Amino acid sequence: MFPADLAADARILWRLTRGQPRQGDQATRLQAFYAPQAERYDAFRERLLHGRSELIERLEIGAGMRVVELGCGTGSSLQRMGPGALRCASIQLVDLCPALLNVARQRAAAYRNVEVIEADATRWQPGAAVDRVFLSYALTMIPDWRGVIDNAVAMLKPGGRLGVVDFHLPTVGSRLGNGFWRHWCGHDGVCLSAEHLPALSRSLTDTWMDQRRAPVPYLPGVLAPYYLFVGRRRDPAQNVSITR
Numbered sequence: 001m002f003p004a005d006l007a008a009d010a011r012i013l014w015r016l017t018r019g020q021p022r023q024g025d026q027a028t029r030l031q032a033f034y035a036p037q038a039e040r041y042d043a044f045r046e047r048l049l050h051g052r053s054e055l056i057e058r059l060e061i062g063a064g065m066r067v068v069e070l071g072c073g074t075g076s077s078l079q080r081m082g083p084g085a086l087r088c089a090s091i092q093l094v095d096l097c098p099a100l101l102n103v104a105r106q107r108a109a110a111y112r113n114v115e116v117i118e119a120d121a122t123r124w125q126p127g128a129a130v131d132r133v134f135l136s137y138a139l140t141m142i143p144d145w146r147g148v149i150d151n152a153v154a155m156l157k158p159g160g161r162l163g164v165v166d167f168h169l170p171t172v173g174s175r176l177g178n179g180f181w182r183h184w185c186g187h188d189g190v191c192l193s194a195e196h197l198p199a200l201s202r203s204l205t206d207t208w209m210d211q212r213r214a215p216v217p218y219l220p221g222v223l224a225p226y227y228l229f230v231g232r233r234r235d236p237a238q239n240v241s242i243t244r
């Protein structure tokens with residue numbers, strides 16, 4: 001790694017060490033946390049946030065589909081979608097943090113079918129039902145995570161798919177290990193939970209999930225627990241929200 005990259009990583013690590021500010025509303029806290037990291041966000045998270053490309057593959061996003069990403073950050077999912085992104089009817093990227101959305105807007109400029117939206121993922125709704133919704137390491141950063149799941153399911157067409165990849169507390173993890181992760185992530189506003197996967201499973205049908213562990217930059221030998229989840233919206237006649 002070049003000295004300039006190491007210096008950029010050091011700035012990100014310094015911000016992570018300081019944690020997410022506690023004052024202000026959520027948008028203010030996210031902006032204060034991410035604005036100093038925005039330029040180098042993608043390079044560092046590429047080595048921290050695993051499973052994002054696989055989630056997109058498992059969503060089987062096809063030509064003509066309407067797609068929403070909630071908590072899109074810098075919109076790097078567009079790169080992971082590859083040329084398939086150009087064939088979607090629409091891709092709506094939603095986030096609450098202006099600094100990261102600025103990077104997403106620069107990316108989206110290369111696409112005619114991509115819209116970048118500053119909004120709260122717990123409340124924003126598209127104009128018409130969509131085929132695919134996904135959240136990539138965003139559910140753990142949204143205090144009302146149950147509200148986001150309900151909101152995501154509500155924007156899907158019947159049979160449409162919701163995909164999530166995120167850190168969590170595995171039920172098979174040791175109490176010491178889980179305590180370390182909860183503290184380490186909580187400092188940065190990432191609230192780990194063992195409840196996300198069960199809630200997702202109850203909210204959707206035809207579900208697939210996998211729980212894994214992956215390396216963390218600069219912490220040799222340490223493996224962070226994360227999961228991938230994909231499920232389908234039930235027919236609305238039978239779809240009762242039971243995440244709460």
Ligand SMILES: C[S@@+](CC[C@H](N)C(=O)[O-])C[C@H]1O[C@@H](n2cnc3c(N)ncnc32)[C@H](O)[C@@H]1O
Nearest residue numbers: 030071072073095096097120121136137138141
């Ligand atoms: C860890 S980042 C992940 C970003 C991106 N999905 C990725 O994989 O790189 C979490 C994102 O969730 C966004 N976020 C947190 N709370 C939100 C909310 N209530 N509504 C929309 N976005 C939110 C943050 O601003 C941040 O961009």
